[in-house]
Amino acid sequence: MASVVVRPSFWSQAKKIPARYPMAFGVVLSGFKTSFSDLLVQKVVERREKIDWRRNSAFAAFGFIYLGGVQYTLYVPIFGRLFPSASQFIAKPLAQKLKDTRGMFEVVAQTFLDQCVHHPLMYFPAFYITRELVMQDQPDVMKVLRQYKMNLTEDLMALWKIWVPCTLVNFAFMPMHFRIPFVAGVSLCWTCVLSAMRGGDVAHSDEMAGGAVTGASYLLLQEGLDVFNKTPVELDDTMRHVNISAAGKDRPGLVADLSRHIAREGGNVTHSKMIRLGEEFIIQMHVSIPPEKCNGFLKSLKKRDFTRELNIQTTTLTKRCSSKDAVFGMRIHCVGADKPGMVALVAEKTASKGMTIDSLSTNLRIGRDGKREFVIDAMVSSPNMADRSNLDEIVNDISTLKTDLDLTHFDVFVEAGSMSRRSTLI
Numbered sequence: 146m147a148s149v150v151v152r153p154s155f156w157s158q159a160k161k162i163p164a165r166y167p168m169a170f171g172v173v174l175s176g177f178k179t180s181f182s183d184l185l186v187q188k189v190v191e192r193r194e195k196i197d198w199r200r201n202s203a204f205a206a207f208g209f210i211y212l213g214g215v216q217y218t219l220y221v222p223i224f225g226r227l228f229p230s231a232s233q234f235i236a237k238p239l240a241q242k243l244k245d246t247r248g249m250f251e252v253v254a255q256t257f258l259d260q261c262v263h264h265p266l267m268y269f270p271a272f273y274i275t276r277e278l279v280m281q282d283q284p285d286v287m288k289v290l291r292q293y294k295m296n297l298t299e300d301l302m303a304l305w306k307i308w309v310p311c312t313l314v315n316f317a318f319m320p321m322h323f324r325i326p327f328v329a330g331v332s333l334c335w336t337c338v339l340s341a342m343r344g345g346d347v348a349h350s351d352e353m354a355g356g357a358v359t360g361a362s363y364l365l366l367q368e369g370l371d372v373f374n375k376t377p378v379e380l381d382d383t384m385r386h387v388n389i390s391a392a393g394k395d396r397p398g399l400v401a402d403l404s405r406h407i408a409r410e411g412g413n414v415t416h417s418k419m420i421r422l423g424e425e426f427i428i429q430m431h432v433s434i435p436p437e438k439c440n441g442f443l444k445s446l447k448k449r450d451f452t453r454e455l456n457i458q459t460t461t462l463t464k465r466c467s468s469k470d471a472v473f474g475m476r477i478h479c480v481g482a483d484k485p486g487m488v489a490l491v492a493e494k495t496a497s498k499g500m501t502i503d504s505l506s507t508n509l510r511i512g513r514d515g516k517r518e519f520v521i522d523a524m525v526s527s528p529n530m531a532d533r534s535n536l537d538e539i540v541n542d543i544s545t546l547k548t549d550l551d552l553t554h555f556d557v558f559v560e561a562g563s564m565s566r567r568s569t570l571i
Contacts, residue, residue: 171325172213178329179208384433386462393455395426481552483519500527
């Protein structure tokens, strides 16, 4: 009787590759992951027509050498020797893991070494230097290391929010040969989320390049979520929208009385700004309320006892109507020594470029040197932008505020679809 030879399927053979060649598999996967992440940033975020293959190759090399090779050496051979029972702990069922105190301690110890030693001392410096060499025409390694030193706390806080939970899962549940693929998968997901949420944001493409979780990229995630939060006037057509401006002598419970009355009448406070100036307390509120309750609500503000101590002005709000839609918006952040005319100069500069102010806030604070600083945060928009050179001209002109006002910090963030940029002057 002839024997039948059963050949293993391609898939069954492929599944054995990570275990048979763990380092080679991790190196190749990390390299291709980093290359794909950069392609995402170039095509989705920067919306380039032509790929910068030199830049992509450099990031891919960083993925092959550091993310694949160096991290594999740390996570598998080195951690394997430092924590010899790690692989045994990974193989245990969850119930047994929870009883293995030593094993859980080793998972925490590995996470600590990775997140508190490896990343701040090795990974971030290597990443910052690589990105500087790749992204800048005239790289300055010492400058970027000084920048990393300034960003260290912010970068680590952002890193730990994402990677401490992921690393605990990785070291507790992933087989040793899957540690690097797991890291590559999480990193790719991070880049995909940022690219999907920040598509067209060329201003911040440098921060997203490389796919690392830094303070800047984590902030971009938060800002990306904020993009969906339109003002309530545009958000809800089914409600009436009222602006309340009030001022009066400050006393405990003033805000509580007004806000409770608004809620009792069926209103909802969305945007608000309140501040005490001397003995006066100033209130600015946006209230949304069902149309059938609006007139009664407005009348009630004049009848309540507590409102008699407030000078209340109300305005019914409608959507902004314009013959031209805004094609780009700009966030301007200024910090400098307090002097008269700072707000006027910012407003005049933006108006000269045909931009309207959507919001502007100012405050005084004590800086790190103990001196008083004046802070301006403005959001402006404009329907006037013909092309990329026009955008560059506008940003460069606005950036002269840095010298005109002798600012210690100036930042411009532009959101303009496929044509965006950022200018930070410190």
